[in-house]
Amino acid sequence: MTAQTPRPGSRSLLIAGGGLASLALAFALKQAHGPALAVTVIDPHGADPARHRGRAYALAAGGRRMLTQLGLWERIAAAAEPIAEMVISDSRLADPVRPVFLTFGPEEEDQPDRAVGEPFAHMVEAEPLARALSEACRGAGVDIRTGGVVRAVPEGAAIRAELTAGAPLRADLLVAADGARSRLREAARIGWVGWSYPQVGIVATIGHARPHRGRAFEHFLPAGPFAILPLRDGGSLGHRSSIVWTERADEADALLSGEPDEVLAEIERRFTLDLGTLALEHGPSRHPLAFGIARAFRAERLALLGDSAHVIHPIAGQGLNLGLADAAALAEAVTGALRLGLDPGGPDVLRAYERARRFDSFAMAAATDGLNRLFSNDALPLRLARDLGLGIVDRLPRLKRFFIGEAAASRGALSRLMRGEAL
Numbered sequence: 001m002t003a004q005t006p007r008p009g010s011r012s013l014l015i016a017g018g019g020l021a022s023l024a025l026a027f028a029l030k031q032a033h034g035p036a037l038a039v040t041v042i043d044p045h046g047a048d049p050a051r052h053r054g055r056a057y058a059l060a061a062g063g064r065r066m067l068t069q070l071g072l073w074e075r076i077a078a079a080a081e082p083i084a085e086m087v088i089s090d091s092r093l094a095d096p097v098r099p100v101f102l103t104f105g106p107e108e109e110d111q112p113d114r115a116v117g118e119p120f121a122h123m124v125e126a127e128p129l130a131r132a133l134s135e136a137c138r139g140a141g142v143d144i145r146t147g148g149v150v151r152a153v154p155e156g157a158a159i160r161a162e163l164t165a166g167a168p169l170r171a172d173l174l175v176a177a178d179g180a181r182s183r184l185r186e187a188a189r190i191g192w193v194g195w196s197y198p199q200v201g202i203v204a205t206i207g208h209a210r211p212h213r214g215r216a217f218e219h220f221l222p223a224g225p226f227a228i229l230p231l232r233d234g235g236s237l238g239h240r241s242s243i244v245w246t247e248r249a250d251e252a253d254a255l256l257s258g259e260p261d262e263v264l265a266e267i268e269r270r271f272t273l274d275l276g277t278l279a280l281e282h283g284p285s286r287h288p289l290a291f292g293i294a295r296a297f298r299a300e301r302l303a304l305l306g307d308s309a310h311v312i313h314p315i316a317g318q319g320l321n322l323g324l325a326d327a328a329a330l331a332e333a334v335t336g337a338l339r340l341g342l343d344p345g346g347p348d349v350l351r352a353y354e355r356a357r358r359f360d361s362f363a364m365a366a367a368t369d370g371l372n373r374l375f376s377n378d379a380l381p382l383r384l385a386r387d388l389g390l391g392i393v394d395r396l397p398r399l400k401r402f403f404i405g406e407a408a409a410s411r412g413a414l415s416r417l418m419r420g421e422a423l
């Protein structure tokens, strides 16, 4: 079948996968380059926001600055709750009290690289975020298609993508944003270092009678962290939080197979009744957890983005944030080439992108893996060591700022959009 080629004179980008970071990349580039760059996103689900229902993400300051710069933040602000304080405790499930070892609060906010009063993260509901991104993409002229990329073959100055249906597409650059099990990464023979955790992530929206006051909790329990993350008020009891509950995979099935009131009782044991009566508003859904990083973030005319390049444990809520940082860096590298009249899919662009993102992604993946190993463990010496460690960090403001700076993607060489600057 003859491949469809964009209009002569214009450049083209094809993105396989319509997740949140992929749509952010598509919009950033289309907004910056208009008709000079044809942008196509293809996904078996199109860009249907409904499939994100019930999910919420901790969006770090860099991602929020990017969305603000793109003019999207005001469209999703009504679905975003600032995290005013983060409280960390380490205990067993049956412990009568959960001693607090670490708090991150407003005193950490006055960092040189973050505006005074800028929260280090917001909890953002994924469905409104996906809707804002897909509407913005369509409004800007991004071609969003339903389908999949089966195979891609570089052909001289372009790459030819074969689709599940219809004529192949040709583009200057193909972005593989097709998730952790990326077919395109495998087809390009890019190596992957990774493993599955013997844990699953259970996600649910919980209604509660008392306000959370913007507080997030992370309880380190022996099976893994149990996070309570504040959402905008609403739901049957007036207030809501999202939970990310890490549990041993073999236990999770038994815990989740009961009647809804039994599942809620298990949640109550971990959530506690500190925020009053609880109700299950959405979920629970179960997600396999894994670690993985691609040996390269590029091949000829191909860039990996998001979970196709790196998969990390949700202990620090950073997976999507890494994907948005990828999108910002790739948008900057492509823009640099286009402004100079150069090939946006050429090796210099891909090298610059990989240089900007691979070390940062590896460092975050390794840090989250280490934290999970340290905390998802009930051995007494380890418990004592980590509790001492957390206590020390809590008393050393500079160290704490470093950790928050890392989590808020405020440190290191950030790309322009992550700093809140135009492309």
Ligand SMILES: Cc1cc2nc3c(=O)[nH]c(=O)nc-3n(C[C@H](O)[C@H](O)[C@H](O)COP(=O)(O)OP(=O)(O)OC[C@H]3O[C@@H](n4cnc5c(N)ncnc54)[C@H](O)[C@@H]3O)c2cc1C
Residues within 6 Å of the ligand: 016, 017, 018, 019, 020, 021, 022, 042, 043, 044, 045, 056, 057, 058, 059, 147, 148, 149, 150, 177, 178, 179, 180, 183, 184, 201, 202, 203, 244, 287, 288, 289, 305, 306, 307, 308, 314, 316, 317, 318, 319, 320, 321, 322, 323
């Ligand atoms: C329990 C849990 C909690 C989390 N909490 C947070 C958090 O608080 N903050 C945070 O930053 N991150 C968090 N994450 C991580 C975050 O969910 C992921 O990093 C992010 O969703 C990955 O997005 P993605 O677009 O790269 O991949 P995906 O969301 O997997 O999207 C891949 C897309 O590619 C499409 N696709 C697949 N194959 C093809 C093909 N051949 N052609 C075209 N399209 C294809 C799929 O349909 C899909 O739409 C969490 C993860 C888990 C498991």
